[in-house]
């Protein structure tokens with residue numbers, strides 16, 4: 001059994017700490033707000049993020065950063081993407097020996113357009129980093145924390161590291177697969193949040209299941225189109241971290257991205273929605289990054305572009321949907337047709 005540190009005591013960090021604790025590991029769960037950590041230790045609950053869930057006794061809340069990283073070989077990084085660089089900066093000044101970092105965040109950094117594993121490699125000196133692994137897939141914290149059946153994927157440039165993380169997390173309720181395609185895994189996990197926001201919007205506008213199916217399918221098409229050009233394996237997008245995560249996020253009331261979109265579709269404004277959510281809505285930042293990536297790689301991403309206009313250019317959601325539907329007619333498999341014609 002191992003000593004593992006989870007950085008980030010929100011919904012996902014806490015749910016993953018439960019999985020690791022169930023597997024018999026001793027888990028230090030670090031959070032930056034001492035009052036939350038005191039509550040976790042005193043009540044064995046994290047009521048704000050996972051109401052009603054009892055935490056196993058082998059999870060120890062720690063608010064002192066240095067103490068949380070003492071004598072540890074594996075660190076699970078579970079903070080929102082916008083906090084990642086700050087946490088890594090603190091980490092490189094704190095740890096003295098190399099660690100494997102498992103990141104579980106779903107986003108792409110706007111402007112730099114870096115995936116999270118790339119940010120980790122940039123921010124952590126080589127001598128302090130054994131491996132970088134990403135754990136991703138269709139997995140709402142609310143269900144994982146109640147031991148509902150869940151499947152995810154562990155991915156790394158080093159398959160031995162991906163397998164090591166698979167072994168740490170896998171159990172009867174939490175099945176972990178491996179996939180060497182870290183680019184595809186990270187792109188799928190990040191960009192599905194854009195489509196989930198859009199799915200929430202169409203639901204909020206009162207459209208039905210047909211619109212939802214269209215968004216999931218055409219959303220996957222644009223994610224795969226961009227992801228493949230960026231070096232991801234096209235097959236990864238039909239796996240857990242592609243279509244799997246799209247389905248769960250576009251169809252579940254647990255999804256913060258879907259919920260935020262739903263409120264936007266019902267006419268609320270973005271600032272108000274984000275303020276009231278109380279948890280991270282990664283898709284907003286990632287829509288900016290997705291929009292920039294579409295321009296950079298000259299890839300058609302109509303849903304991403306429509307959402308960008310709604311979020312950042314004040315376009316009314318209904319107008320954005322109408323514009324999407326009024327696009328020039330095209331072949332469903334236009335990418336495939338282009339590939340065949342260029343052979």
Ligand SMILES: NC(=O)C1=CN([C@@H]2O[C@H](COP(=O)(O)OP(=O)(O)OC[C@H]3O[C@@H](n4cnc5c(N)ncnc54)[C@H](OP(=O)(O)O)[C@@H]3O)[C@@H](O)[C@H]2O)C=CC1
Nearest residue numbers: 009010011012013032078079080083105106140141279280
């Ligand atoms: N929730 C889920 O079901 C899943 C989430 N993810 C991903 O996991 C990542 C984390 O999300 P999740 O746990 O759900 O988010 P939450 O909003 O539930 O929690 C975020 C946590 O990060 C903390 N935090 C925010 N900023 C900082 C900072 N600068 N330094 C340290 N801690 C900080 C917050 O602290 P505070 O309490 O002070 O706000 C909070 O504890 C996201 O990228 C998300 O996409 C992936 C799979 C499933």
Ligand SMILES: O=C(CO)COP(=O)(O)O
Nearest residue numbers: 137138139140255256257
């Ligand atoms: O990534 C998730 C489920 O796989 C969680 O999605 P939300 O961030 O939209 O809640």
